[in-house]
Every structure is written in C-alpha cells, then in structure tokens.
Amino acid sequence: MLSKEEIKEIDEAIRLVPYKKAASIEALKVVQQHRQWVSDESLKEVASYLEMSAEDLDSVATFYNLIFRQPVGRHIILVCDSISCWVMGHEKIKEKLSERLKIDYGQTTKDGRFTLLPNPCLGTCDCAPAIMVGNDLYRNLSIDQLEGILSKYE
Numbered sequence: 001m002l003s004k005e006e007i008k009e010i011d012e013a014i015r016l017v018p019y020k021k022a023a024s025i026e027a028l029k030v031v032q033q034h035r036q037w038v039s040d041e042s043l044k045e046v047a048s049y050l051e052m053s054a055e056d057l058d059s060v061a062t063f064y065n066l067i068f069r070q071p072v073g074r075h076i077i078l079v080c081d082s083i084s085c086w087v088m089g090h091e092k093i094k095e096k097l098s099e100r101l102k103i104d105y106g107q108t109t110k111d112g113r114f115t116l117l118p119n120p121c122l123g124t125c126d127c128a129p130a131i132m133v134g135n136d137l138y139r140n141l142s143i144d145q146l147e148g149i150l151s152k153y154e
Contacts, residue, residue: 002045006030010049020050024060028067037068065119073108073115075153078132081118084125093129094118096143100150113153 002010013026027046031038038046038061047057061067068076079085079094094105097116101109108115124130127139131149138149 002031002042002049003034006034007049010046014050021052021056024050024052024057025064025067028057028061028064032068036074037071043069065117071108073112075114075134076132077114077116078119078122079105079116080120080122080124080128080130080132082121082125082128084128085122085130088128090129092143093131093141093146096146097131100146114150 009030010023010027013023013030014020016026017023024046027050028038028043031042031046035042043057043061044054047054050057058069061069077097079090079097081090081094094116098104101114101116103109103114103116105116105118119132122130122132122137124137124139129141130137130139131141132138133149133153136152138145
C-alpha cells in the first residue's frame with residue numbers, strides 16, 4: 001500500500017503534468033526513493049493510482065535503467081561504459097570493482113552494501129573514465145582511487 005508520504009509526493013508530480021499517466025516516471029522514482037526498488041506489488045499500486053494498467057507502467061519502468069525492479073544494495077555503483085570511458089580504460093575500473101566487491105554487473109554484495117551496474121553515459125566524457133556511487137560522480141578515475149572511494153560508503 002502506498003504510504004501517505006508517497007501519495008503526497010506522487011500528487012505533487014501529477015500537478016505538474018496534463019494527465020496522471022504522464023507522472024509515471026516521477027511516481028516510480030518516488031516509490032523507489034522510499035523503498036529502494038519497485039516491487040511488482042508497488043508497481044500495481046502506482047499503476048492503479050495513476051489509472052493505468054500495470055503492464056503499461058511496467059513497460060515504462062523496464063525502459064529506464066535507473067528504475068530498479070529487483071532489490072538493490074544501499075549504494076548503486078554505475079560504471080560508465082560510453083565510448084569515451086571505453087577508450088580511457090573503463091574495463092580496468094570495472095574489473096577491479098568486480099574483484100574487490102566479488103560481484104559482477106547486476107549483482108549485489110552479500111552484505112547488501114553495493115550493487116554494480118553498467119551505464120551508457122554519465123555525461124562527463126571529457127573526464128573519462130567515470131563512475132557514480134549514489135549521487136556522487138567520480139571522474140578521471142584510476143584503479144588506485146577505488147579503495148578510498150568505496151570506504152566512504154557504509
């Protein structure tokens with residue numbers, strides 16, 4: 001069941017658009033912010049609230065790579081794999097993260113601390129390679145910086 005706070009935030013998003021369905025992405029983001037991911041049950045509740053089918057809302061949710069349809073860790077690590085990051089060695093960064101965290105793309109550490117995901121572009125091509133942890137962007141990365149970055153997130 002959607003919480004009062006979730007409904008309040010979804011209603012704020014609805015007020016900004018011409019019809020309820022147009023707030024679907026924002027509504028999914030609200031639920032995810034409160035619950036860390038969007039379960040099937042949550043998706044059905046949001047769809048009902050927005051007066052749309054769960055199937056239509058699921059097609060929106062699965063199109064956007066930052067709407068999580070399965071449980072994720074407390075901290076999401078996005079590894080940019082754009083052409084700029086690829087040229088500048090993003091694969092070494094990804095390999096080191098996988099080795100250190102003992103997970104691959106799409107997986108979460110056993111302690112629930114991190115989930116590792118690829119991202120097609122973090123918008124910082126002039127400072128490649130880059131990763132994002134939560135809302136924190138790290139640019140011009142080297143492998144030596146990764147341990148210090150990871151230690152910031154409990």
